[in-house]
Amino acid sequence: MKLKSRTSTNIQNLILFTPGFAIYVGLIIFSIILCFYYSFFDWDGISKTMDFIGFTNYIRAFGNQEFRSSLVTTFYFAVIGTVSVNIIAIILAVFLNQKNPLTNFYRAAFFFPQLISLVAIGFIFKGLLSYIGIVNTLLENWGMAKVDFLGKPENAPITILLISIWQTTGFATVLYLAGLQAIPNDLYDAAKTDGANAWVKFRYVTYPWLAPSFTAVTVFLFTGYMKIFDIIFVLTAGGPAEKTQSIAIYIMKIGFNQFRISYASAVAIYMTVLVMTIALILTGVLRKREELLIS
Amino acid sequence: MKIKFLVLILCFFLILPMGFSQGQKDAEESITLKWLVWITPNLTLDYWQEIADAFESENPGVEVELVQASATSTANTSDFIRNRLASGDVPDLWMNFQDVAAFADAGHLWPIPADDPDLQQVNNLMDQAYKGELYSFASFAQPQGLMFYNKELWAQSGLTEDDIPYSWDEFNAVCETIQDAGMTPIAIGGEWVPLILWDYFIGAELSKEYPDWWALVNSGEKQWNDPQVLEIVEWIDSLVKNGYFIEGALSIGYAQLEQAFLAEKAVMYPMGSWFTAAEAAADKDWECGVFSIPTKDGRTNMTKSGGYGNGFVIHAESEHPELAFELMKMVSLDPEYGARFIEADGLFSNLLPPLTYPMSSLQGELLELMGKVEFARPVMNHPLGEAPPMGITDFFQSNGEALLSQSYTSLEDLLKKIDNFVADVKK
Numbered sequence: 001m002k003l004k005s006r007t008s009t010n011i012q013n014l015i016l017f018t019p020g021f022a023i024y025v026g027l028i029i030f031s032i033i034l035c036f037y038y039s040f041f042d043w044d045g046i047s048k049t050m051d052f053i054g055f056t057n058y059i060r061a062f063g064n065q066e067f068r069s070s071l072v073t074t075f076y077f078a079v080i081g082t083v084s085v086n087i088i089a090i091i092l093a094v095f096l097n098q099k100n101p102l103t104n105f106y107r108a109a110f111f112f113p114q115l116i117s118l119v120a121i122g123f124i125f126k127g128l129l130s131y132i133g134i135v136n137t138l139l140e141n142w143g144m145a146k147v148d149f150l151g152k153p154e155n156a157p158i159t160i161l162l163i164s165i166w167q168t169t170g171f172a173t174v175l176y177l178a179g180l181q182a183i184p185n186d187l188y189d190a191a192k193t194d195g196a197n198a199w200v201k202f203r204y205v206t207y208p209w210l211a212p213s214f215t216a217v218t219v220f221l222f223t224g225y226m227k228i229f230d231i232i233f234v235l236t237a238g239g240p241a242e243k244t245q246s247i248a249i250y251i252m253k254i255g256f257n258q259f260r261i262s263y264a265s266a267v268a269i270y271m272t273v274l275v276m277t278i279a280l281i282l283t284g285v286l287r288k289r290e291e292l293l294i295s
Numbered sequence: 296m297k298i299k300f301l302v303l304i305l306c307f308f309l310i311l312p313m314g315f316s317q318g319q320k321d322a323e324e325s326i327t328l329k330w331l332v333w334i335t336p337n338l339t340l341d342y343w344q345e346i347a348d349a350f351e352s353e354n355p356g357v358e359v360e361l362v363q364a365s366a367t368s369t370a371n372t373s374d375f376i377r378n379r380l381a382s383g384d385v386p387d388l389w390m391n392f393q394d395v396a397a398f399a400d401a402g403h404l405w406p407i408p409a410d411d412p413d414l415q416q417v418n419n420l421m422d423q424a425y426k427g428e429l430y431s432f433a434s435f436a437q438p439q440g441l442m443f444y445n446k447e448l449w450a451q452s453g454l455t456e457d458d459i460p461y462s463w464d465e466f467n468a469v470c471e472t473i474q475d476a477g478m479t480p481i482a483i484g485g486e487w488v489p490l491i492l493w494d495y496f497i498g499a500e501l502s503k504e505y506p507d508w509w510a511l512v513n514s515g516e517k518q519w520n521d522p523q524v525l526e527i528v529e530w531i532d533s534l535v536k537n538g539y540f541i542e543g544a545l546s547i548g549y550a551q552l553e554q555a556f557l558a559e560k561a562v563m564y565p566m567g568s569w570f571t572a573a574e575a576a577a578d579k580d581w582e583c584g585v586f587s588i589p590t591k592d593g594r595t596n597m598t599k600s601g602g603y604g605n606g607f608v609i610h611a612e613s614e615h616p617e618l619a620f621e622l623m624k625m626v627s628l629d630p631e632y633g634a635r636f637i638e639a640d641g642l643f644s645n646l647l648p649p650l651t652y653p654m655s656s657l658q659g660e661l662l663e664l665m666g667k668v669e670f671a672r673p674v675m676n677h678p679l680g681e682a683p684p685m686g687i688t689d690f691f692q693s694n695g696e697a698l699l700s701q702s703y704t705s706l707e708d709l710l711k712k713i714d715n716f717v718a719d720v721k722k
Contacts, residue, residue, distance in 0.1 A: 044685070045377050046401040060719070131543020132555055151485060151545030153702040239485070240545045241697035256374050258686025259397075260720075 032272060038265040045261035057266035067267060069242065070250040076157065077246060078225035081164055085221055086214070088169050093176035094206065107177070111170040118167065122234025125163050126150070153243040156236050160244055164231055168224070172217045179213030180206065208293035215286035219279055226275045247271050327358045328618055329386035331372065334365040336550055337572045337640045346632055350622050357618060362386045372606075373398070373685065387613035388622055391606045395430050396682050398608075404430045405609040405616045413624050416646045431608050434627035435642040438665055439567040440495040440588045443574070443657075447581040448562045452476035459586050462593030463530055470539040473562045481534070482561035484552030485545040489695025490688060491565055492531055499588040500527045502671035510681040512717060519717075520710040526591075528698070528706050535698055544699050568661060571641035575655035583657045587668055595668040684720040687713070 039057050041050040061067050096107055113121070128134050129149040136146040149159045187205045196204070229248035232238060238245035238253065245253075247267065255264030332343040340363065347359035364375045373394040379385045380403065398404050406428040407414075414420055417432045449458075452473045460466040470480040483489070501508055501524065511517035534540065541547070541561050556564040557577045564570070565588060574583050587595045607627060609619045627633050630650060637644055638652035643662065654662065690713050697703040 044397075044401075046380060046398060046403060048402060126548065129546065130548065130551060131546045132551055132560070133546075136543070146543065148543040148546055151543050151547070151700065153700050237486070239693065239696045240700045241702045242693050243702065253689055254686070256377060257371075257689050258684070258720075259373070259377065260686070 032269075035265045035272075036269050038262050039269050041262045043262045044259040045255070046259065050262070053262075057263045058270065060263060061267050061270060066242065066245075067247075067250060070245045070247045073157065073244065074226055074228065074246045074248075077161060077164070077228050078222050081161055081168070081225045081228075082218060082221040084161075084165050085168050085172050086217060088165065089172035089176050089217065090210065092169065092173045093180055094202070096173065096177055097180045107174075110173050113167045114170045116167075118230035119234055121163065121167055122231045125159075126235055129159060150236055151240055153240050156240060156244050160232055160235055163235070164225075164228065167231070168221065172221065175217050176210060176213050179210045183209040211286075211290040211293045215283065215290060218286060219282050222282060223275055223279050226271070226278070325356050325358055326615055326618065327360055328388065328615055328622065329360045329362050330619075330622065331362045331364060331375065331386040331389045333372070333391040334363050335569075335640075336553065337569055342639055346626055346635075349632065350625055353625075354618070354621070359622070364391075371688070376403075385610050385612065387610055387615060387619040389608050389610065392431070392608045393606065394682070394685060395425055395608065397685060399425050399428065399430055403611050405611045405613060405619075406430060407432070407609065407620055407623070411620075411624075413628055416628065416648075418645045418647050431606065432627075433645050434633065435637050436645050436665075437568055437640075437642050438661065438670075440499050441566060441568060441570075441661070442586050442588055443556070443564045443566060443570055444584050444586070445556075445559060445562050445581055446584050448473075448478055448559060449584070452478055452562065460589045461587075461595060462589055463591050465593065466589040467533075467537075470534065470537065474537070474539065479541050479561040480539040480563055482541045482552060482556040482564045483544045483699065484541075484547040484549055484555075485696075486549045487692065488549055488552060489545070489699055490692050492695040492698060493691040495565055495588050496531050497524065497527050498671070500590050503590060503594065503669070506671060507681060509683045512683070513681065518710075519713040520707055524710060525706060528709065530591075532698055532706060535701060540699060545696055567641075568643070569641040571655060571658045571661060572639055573641075574657050575641075585657060585661050585664060587664070684717055686720075687716070690716055 038050075040052060040054055042053045042056075043050040092110055096103055096110070100106075116124075126133075130136070131146060131148050131151060135149070139146055148155060150156050183206065187209070188201060191201045191205055227248055228246045229252070232244050232246055232249055233252070236244045238249040248271075251264050251268050251271070254260045254267065330343075330347065332338070332340075334340055334343075340361070343361055347361055350359055351357055364372065372389055372392045376385065376389060376392070376398075392398075395404065407430060409421065409424070409429040414429075414432060417434055420432055421429065423429060423432050453476060454469060454472055458465075458469055458472075460469045473480040483491070504523075505511060505517065508517065512519070541555070547555060552564075553566075553570065553573055555561065557574070557579055559581065571585075607623045609616050609623065613619050625632050626636055628646065633646075634644075634650040634652045636642070637650060641658065643665070644650040694703075694709045694712065697709055703709050
């Protein structure tokens with residue numbers, strides 16, 4: 001009877017597991033293998049023949065100034081975006097964890113941007129922030145100077161960063177909120193008995209207990225920002241003068257505009273390895289931090 | 296019980312797609328022709344749908360499926376098609392296509408029958424042949440490198456028809472006069488528009504002297520980092536430095552830019568002849584004029600596309616190339632639909648006798664201007680067999696943005712960047 005039950009559980013698991021695994025292998029693993037294969041050839045994506053050139057595409061990428069500047073831009077978004085979203089999301093989560101009649105409304109409002117596609121968000125903000133768009137028209141009507149949000153090289157990266165922070169914060173807030181709600185009330189009661197003020201409670205109870213959420217959010221955000229594409233593509237397409245060109249935009253440009261599929265594949269493989277390595281290091285470091293904080 | 300239920304669900308999801316595929320097979324008994332159409336403010340989806348409907352009614356049993364592309368989401372047709380080739384879902388008929396040489400060499404284009412009786416009305420038909428085969432034909436001419444101007448604002452700033460500039464010096468003086476009158480001289484925008492600084496402004500000067508510029512670059516005889524090119528770029532840079540271009544240009548999209556000019560936000564607007572169609576349809580109370588982008592010595596030189604035919608080509612692996620060819624002819628040669636196409640996009644017929652449409656006063660003025668100027672190829676245009684490397688437009692665009700935003704280390708660097716790319720691709 002027990003054996004039959006175990007067999008049926010295994011079959012159930014297999015049925016549930018297989019579709020997801022097949023999609024994962026077919027769409028992700030297979031693509032990465034194909035990309036790795038193409039990276040050793042010279043191929044434009046339309047010719048019927050490919051020339052084997054070994055590691056030339058990798059060597060070419062490291063020597064390319066545009067590749068290096070795209071990498072710097074990507075890290076700019078990843079580091080500032082991850083830090084900013086974490087700070088804002090923790091503050092919002094603590095605020096939303098209070099008992100208040102409007103709490104549910106605020107939760108929905110903060111999470112709402114996460115439900116809109118990045119492409120739609122891009123088009124909405126493009127209309128709002130254009131030099132002759134709604135925001136600048138209002139500024140002009142109020143007698144204020146117009147701002148070139150997306151057209152000036154010094155403004156465009158900040159504008160994109162702010163929009164992406166606005167879009168991502170809701171999701172991070174929900175994760176932190178879940179973490180906050182898992183903290184036993186006894187700990188707060190004990191801290192209260194010891195005479196702890198709000199800051200001390202946050203520093204010695206809330207903050208350490210949020211460590212698992214912090215790990216999840218940080219790894220999720222950092223790896224997400226390293227792949228940032230949609231919002232940049234719609235808002236600036238990497239411009240002006242390549243100042244918002246992330247690695248993903250660069251890959252798209254060399255692969256699909258310049259028809260250098262093999263070179264783009266090499267850059268994509270490089271990025272995959274880089275992002276995987278960073279994600280593993282981040283996870284390892286943050287897991288250790290969790291253990292230290294909670295112990 | 297649970298297992299049976301799950302197996303049932305799995306079977307349902309496996310059988311469902313098969314059922315759909317059977318349904319598709321039934322539908323496939325009628326012929327489906329996939330047509331890549333380029334959606335623009337002039338060539339709307341409704342416009343293409345009307346032509347598709349007309350073709351379907353003339354060809355019972357044929358269904359035309361429109362595959363939409365637009366400059367907002369896709370850099371160009373080659374980019375769009377390359378992705379489709381990778382996915383295996385390639386439209387039968389493509390439009391706005393320029394990379395004939397590369398795609399023909401790769402075996403992706405269907406050679407159209409050059410001896411087709413309907414094609415004999417195309418002026419200089421075989422000019423578009425590549426390695427002896429015809430893949431597209433020039434049913435229209437599209438003048439580019441044009442400077443449209445608002446005649447009312449022109450007069451308000453104290454300028455007359457005699458002040459129409461031909462040389463750089465005259466153009467600089469016009470810009471200064473307009474600026475002194477408190478108006479913005481030139482409307483320019485972001486998205487793909489910065490390209491025109493290179494294609495029109497540089498093209499007007501460069502292609503005059505070197506009509507086969509790309510052949511010279513490809514053979515190594517000429518480079519972009521050349522004193523002559525640098526002089527042109529320095530001139531454009533001086534226009535930016537003097538504040539002659541509209542403020543916040545790079546965050547104004549193409550569609551917004553057109554509206555900005557129509558709403559009198561600037562006196563002049565560099566664009567191609569397709570603007571004449573938008574101007575004709577616009578609700579405005581001022582008259583628009585046109586002149587060629589000035590050159591250094593004042594010799595009029597208008598760039599005109601058409602080096603790659605009318606942009607319609609047929610996929611080599613189309614199951615119905617003959618039918619796609621009929622659709623191609625309908626949209627470009629048919630007295631009704633061909634004329635509507637050139638009217639919708641402000642084009643001029645290249646047929647003998649030419650297709651005509653009721654022209655606006657601006658279109659009439661442009662036609663008259665075309666009779667007075669010399670024509671040259673735009674720098675970006677691809678003379679067959681002398682093509683620039685694919686993706687060169689990225690560099691023109693980002694260099695245009697660098698000029699407009701004044702974010703460059705030196706002008707020589709901008710030019711070297713193009714040379715480096717050309718050399719890198721050659722490797």
